Amino acid sequence: MKSDFFYYALISSTVLMYGLGLNRISYMSRHLDKYFVTALKMYIVVPSSSLLCWIITDKLLTPAGMVQMFPFICIILFICISACCEMLMRMAADITTAEFSISFLCTLIAVNESSTIMEVLVISLSCVTSLFLLIPLIYALRIRLSVCSLFVEFKNDSLIYIGLAIFIIALSAWNISWLNPGVLP
Amino acid sequence: MNKKIVLYASALMLMIPVPGRFAYGIILTLLFNLVFLAGTSFVFAVRKYITGTMQSVVIMTFLIGMSVFLKDILIFIFPVIVLQLGVLLYFPALSVFILTAVNRKGSSTLQEAISMNMKDSGCFSLFALIYMLLRDIAGYGSISFPGFNGILAVQFINSAKIPFMCFLASLPGTIISSTVMAVLYIHVQKMFTIIERAGITDEK
Amino acid sequence: MLNDANKKTLKEYGIFMAFLCGMLILLMLLTFFAQKFWVSGLRRQVSSVLELYEPGAYTVTDYVSLKTPLDSSAASFVLKNKNGKSKNPVYGIIIRIMTVYGPMPAVFTYDTSQEPEFIGFACLTQDMSDRVKGISLNSTIQYWKKRIPLLFTVAEAVHE
Numbered sequence: 001m002k003s004d005f006f007y008y009a010l011i012s013s014t015v016l017m018y019g020l021g022l023n024r025i026s027y028m029s030r031h032l033d034k035y036f037v038t039a040l041k042m043y044i045v046v047p048s049s050s051l052l053c054w055i056i057t058d059k060l061l062t063p064a065g066m067v068q069m070f071p072f073i074c075i076i077l078f079i080c081i082s083a084c085c086e087m088l089m090r091m092a093a094d095i096t097t098a099e100f101s102i103s104f105l106c107t108l109i110a111v112n113e114s115s116t117i118m119e120v121l122v123i124s125l126s127c128v129t130s131l132f133l134l135i136p137l138i139y140a141l142r143i144r145l146s147v148c149s150l151f152v153e154f155k156n157d158s159l160i161y162i163g164l165a166i167f168i169i170a171l172s173a174w175n176i177s178w179l180n181p182g183v184l185p
Numbered sequence: 186m187n188k189k190i191v192l193y194a195s196a197l198m199l200m201i202p203v204p205g206r207f208a209y210g211i212i213l214t215l216l217f218n219l220v221f222l223a224g225t226s227f228v229f230a231v232r233k234y235i236t237g238t239m240q241s242v243v244i245m246t247f248l249i250g251m252s253v254f255l256k257d258i259l260i261f262i263f264p265v266i267v268l269q270l271g272v273l274l275y276f277p278a279l280s281v282f283i284l285t286a287v288n289r290k291g292s293s294t295l296q297e298a299i300s301m302n303m304k305d306s307g308c309f310s311l312f313a314l315i316y317m318l319l320r321d322i323a324g325y326g327s328i329s330f331p332g333f334n335g336i337l338a339v340q341f342i343n344s345a346k347i348p349f350m351c352f353l354a355s356l357p358g359t360i361i362s363s364t365v366m367a368v369l370y371i372h373v374q375k376m377f378t379i380i381e382r383a384g385i386t387d388e389k
Numbered sequence: 390m391l392n393d394a395n396k397k398t399l400k401e402y403g404i405f406m407a408f409l410c411g412m413l414i415l416l417m418l419l420t421f422f423a424q425k426f427w428v429s430g431l432r433r434q435v436s437s438v439l440e441l442y443e444p445g446a447y448t449v450t451d452y453v454s455l456k457t458p459l460d461s462s463a464a465s466f467v468l469k470n471k472n473g474k475s476k477n478p479v480y481g482i483i484i485r486i487m488t489v490y491g492p493m494p495a496v497f498t499y500d501t502s503q504e505p506e507f508i509g510f511a512c513l514t515q516d517m518s519d520r521v522k523g524i525s526l527n528s529t530i531q532y533w534k535k536r537i538p539l540l541f542t543v544a545e546a547v548h549e
Binding site: 016019022068076079100105108153156162169 | 195198199201202203242245246249250252253256257260271272273275276279281356357358360361363364367368371372375
């Protein structure tokens with residue numbers, strides 16, 4: 001379970017490798033006011049919808065050989081769960097968060113790549129964790145860049161994306177790091 | 186025009202995680218256009234009968250259902266490409282480009298709605314195909330096409346022997362090269378604006 | 390009881406349910422017929438990768454379902470060892486793995502008495518496959534080598 005969590009949170013990160021929310025992350029990292037609220041919503045919606053979708057896919061679609069149509073079932077269940085969660089949050093604390101595509105794609109990945117119930121939960125949690133680990137890093141980068149005097153051409157999100165590319169290269173360093181037991185035979 | 190280019194550039198984000206081969210660009214662009222066309226027609230048909238929040242639910246379900254339908258059709262022809270792309274095949278249905286365009290009001294007939302949206306998607310498709318072609322040539326040293334048994338590639342250079350080309354084929358290389366191209370475009374545009382303004386001042 | 394607003398809501402939900410049922414039936418039919426092409430196409434790929442990296446070692450035979458939703462991003466087949474060396478069942482599995490170059494279809498062989506062995510990537514030349522292998526060997530490939538035996542354990546457990 002530990003290796004599954006670290007694999008999907010870092011090595012095969014949903015934002016960096018799967019490219020989920022590559023355009024959204026620059027928007028989400030501008031202000032951190034809705035960070036915890038969005039995280040809370042995603043941490044509730046993604047694992048619960050992944051679990052439900054996985055059970056239905058595993059018990060109904062897979063024995064019938066129709067596993068390829070699982071996203072259609074997932075979208076219906078996901079919309080129901082997301083709408084319920086949104087309604088509860090609005091009633092309880094009067095907060096709204098509009099986040100759909102990243103959550104749904106995290107659900108799809110979690111359902112697609114799991115073979116047991118524990119794996120679904122771990123993978124869905126790690127997919128969401130990878131996003132919310134990256135947002136503060138990008139925010140910190142943004143703060144640092146705002147202090148510098150940049151050329152006009154760089155006064156958009158170009159350096160943020162170059163920062164993302166450097167994060168990917170940094171994570172790939174695990175393949176050749178001496179800390180990795182497989183590197184030194 | 187400038188705003189359109191910025192919109193296309195941000196929509197190109199859906200092409201970045203795709204492996205840099207022209208074949209995958211063709212498949213994704215085709216998928217993008219078909220989902221866009223089907224989505225526009227469906228929204229036009231359903232708009233009169235379903236309103237409010239129910240409309241967004243129905244549209245979203247249709248777009249994903251359409252993606253699953255097209256994915257199943259692709260399995261008949263290119264099963265290994267479908268295996269490889271996986272979740273990436275659902276990116277067009279969830280892209281902001283399609284979601285805002287299909288919900289656009291202001292066209293009274295279906296033909297008008299389709300021609301307006303297909304013009305946009307045609308421009309984006311051209312942009313995306315040129316982008317993927319450049320990625321294929323720069324990264325893999327080939328031009329590839331989808332084939333029944335995988336990828337049919339016309340190899341010009343053995344890019345595996347050239348580290349810089351391999352870097353351009355990878356994800357960080359793609360992000361860096363795309364960002365550099367965007368920065369160069371902004372710089373060139375700035376130069377043209379300066380020259381234009383200087384020309385107007387001289388005339389005055 | 391049934392005023393205009395309620396009638397409109399009922400009509401909307403009715404149209405939505407009809408659309409859902411229609412879409413479901415269409416997708417079920419299409420997915421059912423596509424399964425055969427999925428299996429045959431991936432069998433050809435596994436066969437060609439095995440011929441490239443281990444020529445004359447294996448013949449790809451029957452499809453083995455993993456009996457989990459992972460069936461949509463992987464396919465496994467029983468391999469017949471042409472040398473007749475191994476007494477245990479040997480499986481060939483093609484699975485999508487995430488690498489720095491994007492998602493790649495990787496082919497592994499799994500002799501149940503040993504650890505799975507990575508063979509190569511489909512849809513890539515041998516040189517490029519070696520490049521991608523180089524940057525993924527100690528992370529992604531190692532992770533899937535540890536996970537593949539668990540997939541077959543789960544498939545056997547479901548079968549029982």
